[in-house]
Amino acid sequence: MEKINFNRTGRLLAASAGIATISFLASEYFFRLAFKRVDYVPETSADKQKYADAYWDYVDWFKKVEKEHWTFTISGEKEHMSAYFIPAKNRDSKKTVVISHGYKGNGETMSNYAKMFYEMGFSVLLPDDRGHGESAGKYISFGWLDRLDYLQWLQKLIVRLGDQAKIVLFGVSMGAATVEMLSGEQLPPQVRCIIADCGYSSIDAELTFLLKRQYHLPKYPFYPLVSTINHHRLGYYLGDVSSIEQLKKNKLPIFFIHGEKDRYVPSYMALENYQASDSEKELWIVKDASHAESFWIDPDEYKEHITKFLEKYY
Template identity: 70%
Template sequence: MKKKTLTWTLPLIGIAATSLFASERLFNFAFKRVNYVPETSADKQKYADAYYAYVDWYQAVSKEKWYLHEHDPKNRMVAEYIPAETPSNKTVIISHGYKGNGETMANFAQMYHRLGFNVLLPDDRGHGESAGKYISFGWLDRLDYLQWIQQVIDRSNADVKILMFGVSMGGATMEMLSGESLPPQVKAIIADCGYSSIEAELTYLLKRQFHLPKYPIEPLVSTISKRRLGYYLGDVTATEQLKKNKRPILFIHGEKDVYVPVGMAYENYAATHAAKRLWIVKNASHAESFWINPTRYQAHVEEFLETYFDAQD
């Protein structure tokens, strides 16, 4: 009897140990900060020259360094502020993508700068010059953006109008932020290719990139997240936050996005009860909507702003 029990027990122990090891590896791969910006996907390499032209502009333009918790190295957050060419009461706060930083949003910074905006580009937790051991995929970042918003208000005149904008993880961050109690100075939100939830995105990528099932890996990764970041993955979703959103919001998503599937855009749009628009960009892959046609992208943004941002007091 004991021999039979041992025959069953040893493989189960091996499976459990393998699952735990794989989950720890996956958590570190996905959530642990890296101190560099990884190369872009192969389908966007063709935009490299255009991208670096925007980076050259970003590096040359006059800007200021802003901080949250400046004198606390473990919690210090860093942002670059680019004032408008002429004094403006319009400010856009831009949220970057996964393992990026403020500089990787140089193309959007230039677009909004040309539209007469002051531009604030934070480095999120675990990214760029900001502190943090782990990437929170937008959930903890949303709390930092509340502080960035307040800093913009404190440093501006009373009638400042704030636009929130983000791409990929940054788009999801803006969606998660939307459910918070936002000050009246925040007039509108634009979210480009944000996911519906961290759990859904991880589960999708487990299957697509690693050919692994949701169970038991996702629950184990979720438990690690709870221990290190303070939340289970299933406890936080963009869709639940969007149900509480009161700001006009524009969703942008690439039709051929295989990193954050386009179905998530429809989920996010359906969850929103505030004024909303959805633009699905034909033939665009993940975070490619701008690059396919920057002029058309700007036109869609301007049309949304004319309706929901510029007309507001």
């Protein structure tokens, strides 16, 4: 009968426990890095620094334009959710757009898109998502819980503008994924169409992609552990956060925009999202554009594409 080497077994068990502990601590680090709110807007990527002067001109416009501060309170939070509403120049206009911001941004960071739609005759609603800006929330939900908050923003818009309101959902990056995930919910008939610029197909695919690209780490064991931590903190597993699954239920016309050279949310995700939706749809892959750069490369062309889509479906 073979003798058991207790010393060797003990060393193996100790090593396994050590690896498990290191994996958990690393996963907790990644969770906090990716999901914990940050009360400032991080500096933009180096490839978009050249647009800084134009960006701050748009922010200056946002600060000066007439607007209303809207709020509502969510369950379990003492603070409120926050959004800014900019009425259309023509106060009788029923045209309105809800603009969903990107990761670690806020409504103000979408000033360029707000001004574009405002000049097209729209009223504009700019929410701050959970864990961002002036809104409540300890953690970022990557659009999943935000989609439910947007249902409340839509009801407030309809109360403000009336049943004749005509609403466009628009988002960029995480905001694009937010409106894509919102598309699978029971939306009021006032919502006419969706425009999604560089949204991810799922948070599973996006985090796996970034783990490999930025940290040179495999999906396992980190992703399942981060998902478990998220379930404990926010009540759902990361596998639930899927634009693709929500888009399968979408019935609205949708316009997908994505930068050809996006290295943060790869452009193949736009194709996956496009293929998931059976509604009327269009896709524009913007030549030479990096992540969320499509507007900045040529604002006039960007506006022209959106105008043509809205003329067809809005």
